[in-house]
Amino acid sequence: MFEFNASNPARALIVSDAWHPQINGVVRTIEWMVKEAPKFGVDLQVLGPARFRTMAMPSYPEIRLALAHPRSIRRAIRAEEPRAIHIATEGPLGTVARRFCIKHGLGFTTSYHTRFPEYLAARLPIPESWSYAYMRRFHNAATGVMVATPSLEDELRGRGFNNLVRWSRGVDLDRYYPRPAVELPYPGPIFVYVGRVAVEKNLEAFLDLDLPGTKLIVGGGPALETLKAQYSDAVFVGPKLGEELAQYYAGSDVFVFPSLTDTFGIVLLEALASGLPVAAFPITGPIDVITDPKVGVLSHDLREACLAALTLNRDDCAAFAQNYSWHESAKAFFKHLYPLKADWSVPDYDH
Structure with a gap:
């Protein structure tokens, strides 16, 4: 379990191929973890595509994928000197971060946000079983795989995923609430x-x-x-x-x-x-x-x-x-992070 200390915040790093300026549920969730982090004594940073050269994702031009040499990504991770690493996506950044952690014996957590096998099968003639085999291998190396719901947890366990832990979501109740006076200019209902x-x-x-x-x-x-x-x-x-x-x-x-x-x-x-x-x-x-x-x-x-x-x-x-609430969501997220014992002064972490 990650230790919280508000007087001496611990640095944690989320590695995510989904980040600003993208607009989606993954980005919104990470935004709220960053916002809530200080309440739990955590200095949470995000390593996203904007730090590197990028290219448009095929069929999703608004999503930019990092075009960086693995060494650059490894050095960016080391520069943060995190006490915990969470890999949010299975894209280029997530893949390099996973390899880095495995090579150096660093525990890390992941999260299963997206049904990538189904999304890929909807666009290309790639069997879902092939994609799930890759996803299972990717996530099973983690100390914990965070999933949002009981039914998703049951489904992934049935597909051979291990170390599943629950991380639900929240809603901004200060932004979203009933406004009875709102009338949109369209026929109802x-x-x-x-x-x-x-x-x-x-x-x-x-x-x-x-x-x-x-x-x-x-x-x-x-x-x-x-x-x-x-x-x-x-x-x-x-x-x-x-x-x-x-x-x-x-x-x-x-x-x-x-x-x-x-x-x-x-x-x-x-x-x-x-x-x-x-x-x-x-x-x-x-x-x-x-x-x-x-x-x-x-x-x-x-x-x-x-x-x-x-x-x-x-x-x-x-x-x-x-x-x-996003506060309860963040409590679960930080609870599941894996504390690292890494000595970031060791030069070997550059490789």
């Missing part, structure tokens, strides 16, 4: 989706539904222009942040989450905190968050779920979201 507009989000399952009112899409991504052209009856407003995003939540009637691949879905908590009932498929993520039938409807018939969610009480949704 308003069914809203917030998130990346990409093939793995299964948005067609929502956009193909015969629903009254308006289908509203808030977010950007590689599939945005294609879906805008294909679904002229829906409203696409692009990515929104902060108070503007909160207004879209509060002014809608049902939050629709059509994804079949998300491991959690922070947007579910943001919607609930805004007083917005959820309609989703009964899969990993929604089944772990929507645990009270008063706040959402889970069904393999998404249209049925959307219409039934219209009848739910917004106050119940907002009250339910109070159970989640």
Whole structure:
């Protein structure tokens, strides 16, 4: 267990291929860990792509991947002299950091944020079993693999993943709360989706539904222009942040989450905190968050779920979201970090 000491903060390092200026759940989660870290006596730093030359990720041009010599990454890790290392992603930075830790006998933790095998299979003819074999090898070298939900933990354990520990998520209750006066300029009822507009989000399952009112899409991504052209009856407003995003939540009637691949879905908590009932498929993520039938409807018939969610009480949704906080999420994260005994003055750490 990582030792906390507010009077003498310990340096910890997150290595992540997902970081600013990207906008996604991984980045948002890391942002909150950095924000909460001082309360736990931790000086938390992030080693992200911005420190190196980058290239656009194929099919995701807004995601930049580090193009750095492994030596440069190793030296960047050593320069931080961390007392704990957490590897958040399986990309170029995460891969080099993992090799570095293994070579020098340094314990490290990882987190399973993204269903990379499913995402890859949606774009390329690569069997999920091959990708899961790689992911299993990547994560099983860690002292702890942090997962967000019980169902994901059970699934990964069934796939041969070891050392699984729980790290849930939170919601910014100061930002997301019911705003009864918000009126959006669209016919009601308003069914809203917030998130990346990409093939793995299964948005067609929502956009193909015969629903009254308006289908509203808030977010950007590689599939945005294609879906805008294909679904002229829906409203696409692009990515929104902060108070503007909160207004879209509060002014809608049902939050629709059509994804079949998300491991959690922070947007579910943001919607609930805004007083917005959820309609989703009964899969990993929604089944772990929507645990009270008063706040959402889970069904393999998404249209049925959307219409039934219209009848739910917004106050119940907002009250339910109070159970989640980023402070409790951070407490679990720092509890699971592995304390290093590394002597960073040893020259061998450069290699």
